[in-house]
Amino acid sequence: MEDVIIVDQLSKSYGSTQAVNSISFSVRKGEIFGIIGPNGAGKTTTIEMLEGIRKPDGGAISVLGLTPHKQLRELNKRIGVQFQATAIQKKMKVKEALDLFSSFYKTNQKDHLIALLGLHEKLNANFEDLSGGWKQRLTLALATLHKPEILFLDEPSMGLDPHARREMWKLIHVLKEEGCTIVLTTHYMEEAEKLCDRVAMIYGGRLKALDTPENLLNEIPVHYLSFESKELEYDFLISLPSVVNVDVENHTFKLLSDDQQETAYYIFKYCHENNILLRNFRFEKGSLDDLFVHFLEKEQTA
Numbered sequence: 001m002e003d004v005i006i007v008d009q010l011s012k013s014y015g016s017t018q019a020v021n022s023i024s025f026s027v028r029k030g031e032i033f034g035i036i037g038p039n040g041a042g043k044t045t046t047i048e049m050l051e052g053i054r055k056p057d058g059g060a061i062s063v064l065g066l067t068p069h070k071q072l073r074e075l076n077k078r079i080g081v082q083f084q085a086t087a088i089q090k091k092m093k094v095k096e097a098l099d100l101f102s103s104f105y106k107t108n109q110k111d112h113l114i115a116l117l118g119l120h121e122k123l124n125a126n127f128e129d130l131s132g133g134w135k136q137r138l139t140l141a142l143a144t145l146h147k148p149e150i151l152f153l154d155e156p157s158m159g160l161d162p163h164a165r166r167e168m169w170k171l172i173h174v175l176k177e178e179g180c181t182i183v184l185t186t187h188y189m190e191e192a193e194k195l196c197d198r199v200a201m202i203y204g205g206r207l208k209a210l211d212t213p214e215n216l217l218n219e220i221p222v223h224y225l226s227f228e229s230k231e232l233e234y235d236f237l238i239s240l241p242s243v244v245n246v247d248v249e250n251h252t253f254k255l256l257s258d259d260q261q262e263t264a265y266y267i268f269k270y271c272h273e274n275n276i277l278l279r280n281f282r283f284e285k286g287s288l289d290d291l292f293v294h295f296l297e298k299e300q301t302a
């Protein structure tokens, strides 16, 4: 499949902070590509360099064959960037914002987007009176008015409740079905798992993994054990061989382990010898959240 973005050894520092450190990846036409990582990982810096609003210190970027920071005008005709809600005047009506932004383009798909995003009922509302979910819908519409080939979304569901977040995912999917390539950042791992075709996982400015969410979870051995116990203690569990991380809440433990069989053996042996009751013992497959914990723990112990 055709690559619409090619990033080669991209780097960016702010003073002594290396925000992005020699990252390379490609984005395929038509996919939803997620850049994921915790706060401060370098996601925003990376996406802003792709959008051409931040100049790299090193490396090369090609977006639709253009060098973003050097060919910004041409690029902006072909890409869409979702503004932060703060970029829109509070008293501006939804209709006014749509008309204003439409006037920037020779052709636009305003009416199609109003229907697609269900904006009819809010056209006369002031921007400041919209809920977070509707504000995000409007900024999504403004970014896609000119039918961009690539849409960049920085934390598109930040601050949305779970229902509004799912609605946002559906809309992003529809835009993909209409042929748009979508690059988004998120620190919600569930969003990456449910929404993205492929994800680049970055941490400390470096690329740690790049694959489909499914392959990442299958190929990297992140599995955990979960069980309930009122008697087992954190210190004992974290000291067991192969255990990478232990979370506990209301006597429910979640153990991240590199070798579930071995860890389970030690837990059962200890409980048997000490007459300790275990409830709801389960072998579970990890999520992308667990994968992150795994990387972080490995790094800290390295």
Ligand SMILES: Nc1ncnc2c1ncn2[C@@H]1O[C@H](COP(=O)(O)OP(=O)(O)OP(=O)(O)O)[C@@H](O)[C@H]1O
Pocket: 014, 017, 018, 019, 037, 038, 039, 040, 041, 042, 043, 044, 045, 046, 187
């Ligand atoms: N304008 C700036 N000046 C100085 N340091 C910055 C600037 N922007 C980002 N940084 C630093 O660069 C690093 C990467 O920041 P960046 O915003 O790209 O990460 P992020 O993954 O988007 O984080 P978040 O999810 O918190 O937005 C962080 O250490 C951050 O403090």
